[in-house]
Amino acid sequence: MSKKITVVGSINADVVATTGKYPIRGETKFGKTVNTFPGGKGANQATACHRLGKETFLVGVVGDDMFGSQILSDIQKSGLDTKYIKMTKEASTGVAMIMIDETAENTMLVIKGANDTMKPEDLRQVEQAMKESEILLLQMEVPEDVVIQAMIKAKSMNKLTVLDPAPADGITFRALNYCDVIIPNKQETKFLTGVDVHNTESARRAARHLDDLGVKNIILKMGDKGCFVYKEGREEVIPAIKVDPVDTVGAGDSFSAAVACALADGVDLFQAAEFAVIVSGLAVTQIGAQSGLPTLDDVLEYAKEHDIHHYLLNYQ
Template sequence: MSITVVGSINMDVVALTDNYPERGQTIFGKKVEYLSGGKGANQATAVAKLGREVRLIGSVGKDIYGDQLIASLQDVKVDTRFVKQSTDFATGTAIITIDQTAENTMLVLKGANDDLTPADVEKAFEHMSDSKVLLVQMEVPQDTVIRAMQLAKQKGMYVILDPAPAEGITVKALDYADVITPNRQETYHLLGIDVQDVESALEAAKGFEKMGVRNSIIKMGSKGSVVYQEGKWEYVASIPVEAVDTVGAGDSFAGALACGITDGFDLVQAAKFATAVGALKVTKLGAQAGIPTLEEVNRFCEERKLAQYALEKMA
């Protein structure tokens, strides 16, 4: 069974610096990298590198960046048959600055991502029959995301909503989500709850339950996450690592979560595995280049004695 991802595809222009420039200030950085990115492409890449079949529905420009991004997806065995090349928009671009603490600021120019239409999704779904899970985010048009979720529910697929970025969230998407995986900023945007600890995370999970989403994973960064399902909850601790680049950590988490659910694991075990994948990702540069393989995750869990975070049945 495969996983379908609907989402953005970007070229990431990543500048590394010791400190962020202040408004109006010019400073010298350390180096610049041109890396494959976009939340949809990142999540599809995570699924592929973890050994699962995955197709991506998205849009790039008919330009050199678009060609490069499609090629990089194909290199890791992402099915790109439903990635369109827009003649009206340039490939999406993210301008990212990473400081010495590994934190990042990001300016996203959506470009061709805005040219992914509900009709594109409908055409793709006409040729799909084997997907068990749909994974969506909010960096493509809202109508397109909603249509994908509707079609997935008609096909009996499990729908994971990663409500990122906060600026793109539409409450209507909650109507079709089987599980939602917001971070602190996204939770605040949707509910007005500032998640600081387990108690406030539980408050948020119950808030989402009142809005119709009975399953949620409230992510608290270095403080771990709270997995809430059908009125029961469990805390999942974070894994301390030396961070190099946090870009794509949430996408790695989402892709790994989809893998766990596809394999039939419950939400808690899938979230633990996703935690290990996200932790290992931040130790490397690049939203996609830094995503670990399944073998790397297994070795990481074995070395750290984190058997509870591994999915032993995954091939």
């Protein structure tokens, strides 16, 4: 039976423009391409979980507009169930305006829109989904009280809560009281701990600080350096896989989703991080936060080609 994951989070339309170099403030430059993709951290992570073979329940809100209708259609085509996605007239669908330069790095401006209208009472209808799930996966692009209430519900059901505390602008320290696993990137780690992570020693200091705050399972995402995993004094640096990046939008979302999928399978935090490094590495080789996500078959093929074993052998 497929393991199940509930994702509570944002749903956006991503307007993605590519350019050679970023314009400086006040400057006009000609770009290369522009495309619109389904996005939002919640939707990205739910899609990633689904592609990695997990039955996934996505809980979120879109506007009653062109973007909202298109996103619902895209989600249905992907195979994800839309029954827990609410359409509202209170606000327009969330939009992320994203610019990608020649190094594949991205800069974005997010308009939360309908995501900001989500309320704790919207969670009532998904209690059964949470009961059936092994994992609750969350981020910070929806209101704080929704995040906290979802985590409290999950903890009351003895479910594992996995928090991707992104973006830094949305971080609430209250959430640390209810999360079992935290997966911040470098910017979010600095916001939470004050530590600028640039090597193993600084990652260790940041992880120990989070441990002191009460979170016992910690994975620090370090971009092209891989990740730093810390649990009960045990630590490990897991290097990134070698790829030619095209688009880093959604890489962190795919990483967190992969960790949740692996933990749902019952493996330890370190094996989950190894799996996530492969998934996020493959994700950056294609454009689009969701369209570029690898399938489980893609991951298994990579593992076979590179003689990577661990828990992936369970699928072969």
